Amino acid sequence: MxxxxxxxxxxxxxxxxxxxxxxxxxxxxxxxxxxxxxxxxxxxxxxxxxxxxxxxxxxxxxxxxxxxxxxxxxxxxxxxxxxxxxxxxxxxLEKRLDNVVFRLGFAPSIPAARQLVSHGKVLVNGKKVNVGSALVKVGDKITLKPEAYDNQVYMQAKQSPRLPLPTFMSKDEVGGKEEGRMTDEPNLESVxxxxxxxxxxxxxxxxx
CATH class of the missing domain: 1.10.1050.10 (Ribosomal protein S4/S9, N-terminal domain)
Structure with a gap:
């Protein structure tokens, strides 16, 4: 890429x-x-x-x-x-999977998020998606593979968040693992x- x-x-x-x-x-x-x-x-x-x-x-x-x-x-x-x-x-652009992974705080940058996706570490509704340009839909659940939560990329992002969670997303901790969801459509104010x-x-x- x-x-x-x-x-x-x-x-x-x-x-x-x-x-x-x-x-x-x-x-x-x-x-x-x-x-x-x-x-x-x-x-x-x-x-x-x-x-x-x-x-x-x-x-x-x-x-x-x-x-x-x-x-x-x-x-x-x-x-x-x-x-x-x-x-x-x-x-x-905001609904691209690489951006969603970044905005959820699962990666410290969009290139780092894209790498997580391309390496098959990101799940959408429980299924692996390895294309960073794939568009996430409202209601979709975004998680990482279990081993990815110990990845240095994820740990760095969690310790030093680059941005606050946007209003069109939510994030919860389930079983000690973070999972995110797109809850609304992004707009100009989402940039x-x-x-x-x-x-x-x-x-x-x-x-x-």
């Missing part, structure tokens, strides 16, 4: 001036809250295109999706009956960082 680019995750977040939780470890902007490079601390002038591009990149980098895959999600969102296709896009949907719409309205 290719990553969404080879630029170091902290540098990518500093360039966008926002922390993207899906990329993992916090602190990208703590010591250097300005873009990388020798001119990083100088005030930048943004064109409308640059603003639109950066807003789109926030979404893509947080969810760790390649550009061609991202465009497929956008085409599906535009083809939906949703009034706002960006909200339909967010709904699908765990600030972004402007209108800029994303503007970017793709000019480019098909």
């Amino acid at each position: 290719k990553r969404a680019g080879k630029t170091p995750r902290f540098k990518r977040q500093r360039r966008l001036l926002v922390e993207l939780p899906g990329m993992g470890k916090a602190g990208a902007l703590e010591r250097r809250p300005y873009p990388p490079g020798q001119h990083g601390q100088q005030r930048r002038k943004y064109s409308e295109f640059a603003l639109q591009l950066e807003e789109k990149q926030k979404i893509r980098f947080h969810y760790q999706i390649r550009e061609e895959q991202f465009r497929r999600f956008i085409n599906k969102a535009k083809a939906s009956k949703a009034t706002n296709w960006v909200e339909a896009l967010v709904n699908m 765990p960082f600030a972004f402007e949907p209108g800029l994303v719409i503007g970017y793709y309205s000019m480019r098909g």
Whole structure:
């Protein structure tokens, strides 16, 4: 599986001036809250295109999706009956199994969650699903294989949660093991960082 680019995750977040939780470890902007490079601390002038591009990149980098895959999600969102296709896009991205595993606190980042899924450690309604892009439905129960609860990835996430549990999910402990459930449909407010949907719409309205 290719990553969404080879630029170091902290540098990518500093360039966008926002922390993207899906990329993992916090602190990208703590010591250097300005873009990388020798001119990083100088005030930048943004064109409308640059603003639109950066807003789109926030979404893509947080969810760790390649550009061609991202465009497929956008085409599906535009083809939906949703009034706002960006909200339909967010709904699908938040329901991806790799993201759900991350948001439940079973992994410290989306790439780590994707690895758990691809290694067959994640169960949906008791059945193994090893495709990170599989969409979880409201009511679905998400658990890990018994041995995965002793996995270092899971233990790290449990000890240092990256995000609070979102309102569209619930989590309980059953028999000493955590299990999560999607209880509602995600919406624009489910995105765990600030972004402007209108800029994303503007970017793709000019480019098909």
